[in-house]
Amino acid sequence: AGFARSTAGEYAGNIFWVVGFALIVSWIVAVVFTPYLGVTMLPAIKLVEGGHHAIYDTPNYRRLRRLITVAVRHKFVTCGIVGIALALSGIGMGALKQQFFPTSDRPEVLVEVRLPEGTSIETTTATVKKLERWLHDQPEAKIVTSYIGQGAPRFFFAMAPELPDPAFAKIVVLTPDAEAREALKHRLREAVAKGLATEASVRVTQLVFGPYSPFPVEFRVLGPDPAQVSAISEKALDIMRRVPDVRQANRDWGSRTPVLRFIPDQDRLNLIGLSPAEVSQQLQFLLTGVTVTNVREDIRNVAVVARSAGDERLDPARLADFSLMSREGRQIPLSQIGHSEVRLEYPVMKRRDRTPVITIRSDINEATQPPEVSKQIMKALQPLIASLPAGYHIEMGGSIEEATKANTALGKVFPAMIAAMLIVIMLQVRSFSTMAMVMLTAPLGLVGVVPMLLAFNQPFGFNAILGLIGLAGILMRNTLILTEQIRENQAAGLDRYHAVIEATVQRARPVILTALAAVLAFIPLTHSVFWGSMAYTLIGGTAVGTVLILLFLPALYAAWFRIKPTAEVIPEVSTEEPELRVAMAAE
Structure with a gap:
């Protein structure tokens, strides 16, 4: 959102910069300041006798190890269950209320x-x-x-x-x-x-939050002939009014109003010696006024307008009583140089890309969302759209158009964002296969997001999309933590099968505590009108996604690298790696 060139990017782009700077500063604090506090404030940590077995052989850890072992031994079943849950979540997205920005x-x-x-x-x-x-x-x-x-x-x-x-x-x-x-x-x-x-x-x-749109639901009728466009818009407006969730449907051209037009007689003007421009200028002086000079007041220029006095100038029936002045100074009744007629005309005619356009728009039932009502109207308009003559068409506007523009702008940024993510992950894991596996865990948050939004009746809008993008980064970070621990365990002497299981056991507590802290931090935001959908997205995705990472990732890792189960006895960690034992004891 920080780089998206759209009105929504302008509105919500600061989220990216705030979160980005916060993460960078928190990383610096975690790397530099937190270890300093640990050394100066925490007591000396004694080595635990028995090393790895003593630290991670408590009843709770044994239960977790058995659960992870079952997931790894039945790795294809585990991956299949998660794949089905992910597919069901994708289907469940269709049941979510769509929203751009909330009121x-x-x-x-x-x-x-x-x-x-x-x-x-x-x-x-x-x-x-x-x-x-x-x-x-x-x-x-x-x-x-x-x-x-x-x-x-x-x-x-x-x-x-x-x-x-x-x-x-x-x-x-x-x-x-x-x-x-x-x-x-x-x-x-x-x-x-x-x-x-x-x-x-x-x-x-x-x-309403978000980019401005006069009405939540808008449809534009475009075509070359204004009269035909008006007729089509009347039919479309009648269809719109029959949609149950529509309220106060109208169109921006309004109704035709009576207009009084004066038509001069060119022959008589030539005999009198007046030009049409002179007649127009004198009528303007009599009716609306003519600017004769400007007066400066402080820092403003105030126009001085001269016009005829009295309310009779506003009475159309008195127009024939007006008199104009000839070049010789003689008064000439207006009725002698032309006639007036009343016509019904549209007071305002709007164009879009130089094409006449009428916008039909409406408010909606506040229990619904603009995209939902817009789809209902578009479905009802399909017979009319199919019967339109060549050169005429109806297109969707309003908040759903702004949402499409915002999503399109995000889509243009996605390739660069994904490329940057791939580069960072590759620099850390230095393996194409591991990088691909890390990317596969990014959408796991959907399994928790969709049920959470459905359970609390929250719409899926622009803020929820931003939360989903951030959630993918959180889950991939957890994946990187576990994969890095697997590599350290293998370097310490564990075989690949036990390295996967023990890495998950070792990192379960910090991963769970980090996720729990994030979930608790998002709870106050659930009461916010603006941030509520994002908070629910991050709460559900972080909680369920973290659990899936702890069970699905070991199974995926074992299936991805074709790791087969070995004996249940965990080999002793090599005594040549004392740093690893100290790290385990510290945890």
Whole structure:
């Protein structure tokens, strides 16, 4: 994620750098500072009489040794069971809820008020005041802040202010906590459904973590002809509304609105001596105003706009009463140089890659996830998509598109990441076969991740993917620890069969304690909205993966290097390796 070129990489990339620096510093501490503390603070460790047998011949170690021996003697059965468990976990991934990023746990309630395009800001203000009066009567609303004619400032990273629009307003309501936020949010939705501010489209939502997407579910309809695109989008919108988990489906073009257009008579303009540009400039002066100069106020330039006074300029029926000035200074009634007509037009026409595009979008049932609802809608849209004429198509947008972009960006980094991992592992084990075996243990965490996420009803999102990647590194580290101990045991005089079993016995306690410390450290994160899925991923994968490493790796090692069982008597460790005995005693 630290090198992924995507909005999700920008959002979550700091995880990589924080964890990376933490691991590097912890390694330096473990190699330099921890041994110093051990020498200065711990008492002198006496050698244990009997060496290896005395240290690892306790009842618990004997039970562990018998279990590992059974796994190694039946190595192909053990590998087969783990392979089946891994395959079932892969199938179980399909049952997990898919998610990009979770909703935020911040206490703000966001209210978007949208009136038909062209609505005056005075009408928008009246609607907002009506909502504000209702909100001020609610006990959960501590602070109510309204932004009329534009969106709120970017006070949260994962949001984008809306562009200026007199028909739009945004209300930010601060509540005491998440519980109060949910209560106010649902009560306001009920009030809107019962008739509060019927003249506007009122959307009640909250902040969402991750890259910004205006709506969780979006589909784009593209094609060369705007009228045909509009007709297709109407059909698609009807289909979307019939999906059970869809709420407040709409489209970004809105409805067609009446537009008053003045059509000048070119012949009469020529007789009078006015050009169309002059007529346009004078009408602009009368209706909206013309900037005549700028006044500097502190560090800002303020435009001075001149226009006609009175509210009659806003009345379309009074347009024919306007008078223009000829070049000689004579007043000319507007009705003498042309006529006006009313047309129904789309107030906003959007394009994507210079192609007309209409986005149909919606909120969803909060008990579901955007990818799940998007797939339902896409399935329902298939008959319509199959019947589209050439040049027209429907594509998926929203959070699922952002998730696809993020995963694609991660996929581009994966080859370099895997290559770096292979190089590091090869430098340590110096064997292609051992390196391949270490890589095979990377996905074992899935056996614990999938049941854990299903048991606690957690979605599998971008953070869970990052946790799964980190989990693979944890399991491969444990594999490297065991393989290195096997090599040391062989160098100390043990045959290959007992070297595998005894290495697992010797390293079981530090591996288990390390995994247990990691699991306990992740438990507080399970209560976090943002980190919860990652914490559950690491807890389940670390716990189950560690157990599988202690049983599966010895069996895999024996099968990989064709190690056959020998006598049960463990050979004495050579007395020519006193360092090994001291290390064993220290453990």
